[in-house]
Amino acid sequence: MSAETTSAVGPVEGASLYDVDNPAPLIEPPRKRTKKSPKTTRTNFELYGWLFMRLSGIVLVVLVLGHLLIQLVLDGGVSKIGFAFVAGRWASPFWQTWDLVMLWLAMLHGANGLRTVINDYAERPTTRFWLKNLLYTATVFTVLLGTLVIFTFDPNIR
Amino acid sequence: MPAGTLYRGREGMWSWVAHRVTGVLIFFFLFVHVLDTALVRVSPEAYDDVVATYKTPLVALLEYGLVAAILFHALNGLRVVAVDFWSKGTRYQKQMLWTVMGIWIVLMAGALYPVLGHAVREVFGS
Numbered sequence: 001m002s003a004e005t006t007s008a009v010g011p012v013e014g015a016s017l018y019d020v021d022n023p024a025p026l027i028e029p030p031r032k033r034t035k036k037s038p039k040t041t042r043t044n045f046e047l048y049g050w051l052f053m054r055l056s057g058i059v060l061v062v063l064v065l066g067h068l069l070i071q072l073v074l075d076g077g078v079s080k081i082g083f084a085f086v087a088g089r090w091a092s093p094f095w096q097t098w099d100l101v102m103l104w105l106a107m108l109h110g111a112n113g114l115r116t117v118i119n120d121y122a123e124r125p126t127t128r129f130w131l132k133n134l135l136y137t138a139t140v141f142t143v144l145l146g147t148l149v150i151f152t153f154d155p156n157i158r
Numbered sequence: 159m160p161a162g163t164l165y166r167g168r169e170g171m172w173s174w175v176a177h178r179v180t181g182v183l184i185f186f187f188l189f190v191h192v193l194d195t196a197l198v199r200v201s202p203e204a205y206d207d208v209v210a211t212y213k214t215p216l217v218a219l220l221e222y223g224l225v226a227a228i229l230f231h232a233l234n235g236l237r238v239v240a241v242d243f244w245s246k247g248t249r250y251q252k253q254m255l256w257t258v259m260g261i262w263i264v265l266m267a268g269a270l271y272p273v274l275g276h277a278v279r280e281v282f283g284s
Contacts, residue, residue: 054238054239054242054243057232057235057236057238057239058236058239060232061232061235061236064228064232065228065229065232068225068228072221072225072269072272072273073269073272073273074272077272077273077275077276078212078213078218078221078273078276079213079276081209081212081213082202082205082206082209083198083202083205083206084202086195086198086205103192106188107188107192110181110184110185110188111185113178113181113182113185114181114182114185117178117181117182138189142188142189142192142193145192145193145196146192146195146196148199149192149195149196149198149199152199153198153199154199157198157199157201157202
């Protein structure tokens with residue numbers, strides 16, 4: 001476009017339609033929230049969920065691969081596992097903490113992943129509702145059970 | 159259509175599908191795994207009985223499958239992080255997937271003897 005081209009926006013023609021005695025009508029912004037509009041449900045939950053998946057994922061790579069190495073590879077692999085082996089490991093606060101953090105991160109990471117899968121494939125609202133209900137119930141139950149087991153483990157149970 | 163611009167059906171989509179499938183499988187395993195570990199609060203015998211089934215050849219094969227799923231999910235997850243946070247991530251997503259698959263094959267070969275060795279000895283004797 002050259003400099004000589006006249007502007008598409010011409011000078012305002014005539015006097016203003018409005019003045020102090022005849023003010024312009026007040027136009028409300030289209031999406032302005034008023035007392036009548038429903039309470040906002042917009043939060044950054046999905047952003048934090050997305051970030052959590054990546055951060056917990058990186059930590060879980062270390063925790064889970066370390067866990068697999070100890071349980072399935074080193075020192076005879078799965079053959080050595082038994083009550084005595086568990087008792088030996090949970091005698092140390094380090095491995096208790098390791099397992100506790102791994103339990104919580106893995107369960108929340110998995111639950112959020114499955115929530116995404118349900119949102120993607122379950123189309124009917126009632127199906128989504130019940131599947132997510134089941135998911136959250138099972139997740140809370142499993143996290144609490146696992147936490148209880150780690151904290152109340154008794155090597156002299158028998 | 160220019161070659162290599164179609165996302166659907168190529169490395170990007172299939173790694174996404176595999177990530178979902180392995181993720182769901184691992185999550186279901188995790189439920190069972192917390193439940194079986196909870197048996198240490200019942201009695202040493204109850205726990206040892208269940209763990210004994212984990213030492214059978216058939217379950218060893220399932221364990222190898224679990225290791226396969228976890229290793230893929232872990233390595234591809236790191237690739238997803240790189241795609242999201244590294245400025246050149248999207249440009250190299252294909253190369254990163256093939257790197258993931260390369261490391262996965264090496265680790266799976268390494269896990270072969272530790273995870274399946276005892277099962278092979280039990281099935282074929284000696």
